Structures are given as C-alpha cells and as structure tokens.
Amino acid sequence: MILAVLFANSEGNILIERFHGVPPEERLHWRSFLVKLGAxxxxxxxxEELLVASHKSVSIVYTMIGDVCLYIVGKDEYDELALSEVIFAVTSAVKDVCAKPPTERLFLDKYGRICLCLDEIVWQGLLENTEKDRVRRLIRLKPPVEP
Known part of the structure; x- marks a missing residue:
C-alpha cells in the first residue's frame, strides 16, 4: 500500500499531502520525519534524482522537482522499485501540468490540476494509472478512450 504522498517546499512547508491507511495521530510524525529527511x-x-530510505518497516522514495520536494511512502508490495514507478508517474504528471519543472509559485498556481493528477495516479493507496496520456485525459474529466 502507498501510505503517503507529500509535496513540500524547500522550507519544509507541506503543499499537498495524501495519506492512506495512516491513523491521524501518526500523520504529524510522518510529516516532520519526511521534511527532516529531505532537509x-x-x-x-x-x-529528479531519486533518493531512498526506510523507516519503521516502510520504504521511502523522494526527490526534488524544480523547487518542490516529493516524498512517497509505501509498505508491503510497494518497495523501493515499485515506489520509483509511482514517483516517475507523479513527477511526469506535475511537469506536464506545469509545462516545466515547477517553482513553488507555479506549483501553487496549478494546485487543482496537480491534485486531480495525483488522485488519478494513486487511488486509495494503490497505483492506478501510470500512462501520462491517460492521466491527461482523465483530469479533463472526459471518459478515457480505449486504444
């Protein structure tokens, strides 16, 4: 399961977070741990250089996209290799929405579309879509066309 997807700025402020199967009382711990790890x-x-860590029997893959930090936490079948596929799909979608590696300002300007992309890529803790073209069609809220 993908436990968390977090975007933060370089100062450690959370821009977007998605938790799946993480109790609310543990979320603060994960936020502070991930921001400290990135710092x-x-x-x-x-x-886009991928870095890997592990903590409490979970895997963490994280990177910088422009000025924004991205952290993905997974457990069980979502090991470092599977999380690298997830992070590739997310970074690709963010760069596509922003048309370039984002600054914090550009990222916040495109916040809504990035959230839509994130929801199409990771759904309830599982990797749903990795194809950039399919995600692009889905965030337009039009039905996908089967090839």
Whole structure:
C-alpha cells in the first residue's frame, strides 16, 4: 500500500499531502520525519534524482522537482522499485501540468490540476494509472478512450 504522498517546499512547508491507511495521530510524525529527511539529504541533489530510505518497516522514495520536494511512502508490495514507478508517474504528471519543472509559485498556481493528477495516479493507496496520456485525459474529466 502507498501510505503517503507529500509535496513540500524547500522550507519544509507541506503543499499537498495524501495519506492512506495512516491513523491521524501518526500523520504529524510522518510529516516532520519526511521534511527532516529531505532537509538533511536533498541539499545539493539534482532535480529528479531519486533518493531512498526506510523507516519503521516502510520504504521511502523522494526527490526534488524544480523547487518542490516529493516524498512517497509505501509498505508491503510497494518497495523501493515499485515506489520509483509511482514517483516517475507523479513527477511526469506535475511537469506536464506545469509545462516545466515547477517553482513553488507555479506549483501553487496549478494546485487543482496537480491534485486531480495525483488522485488519478494513486487511488486509495494503490497505483492506478501510470500512462501520462491517460492521466491527461482523465483530469479533463472526459471518459478515457480505449486504444
């Protein structure tokens, strides 16, 4: 299961978060842990360079997209390899919506469309869609066309 998808700015403020199967009392712990992890390790990292960690028997894959940090937490079948597929789909969708690697301002300007993309890619803790064209069609709220 994909437990969490979080976007944060470089100062550690959460821009978007999606938790699945994480009790509300544990969410603050995860927010602060992930932001601290990013603050320690993302300084000087290249854009879209994937970093991997593990904590409490879960896997974490995280990266920078432009000025925005992205963290994805998974457990069980969502190991580092599966999470790298998820993070690739999410980064691809964000760059597509923003038309380039986003600044924090551009990311917030496109907030609604990014949320729609995120909901189409990860649904209730499972990877739903990875095809960029399909996600693009779905966020237009039009029915998908089968090839």
């Amino acid at each position: 320690e390790n993302l300084k000087g990292a290249k854009s």
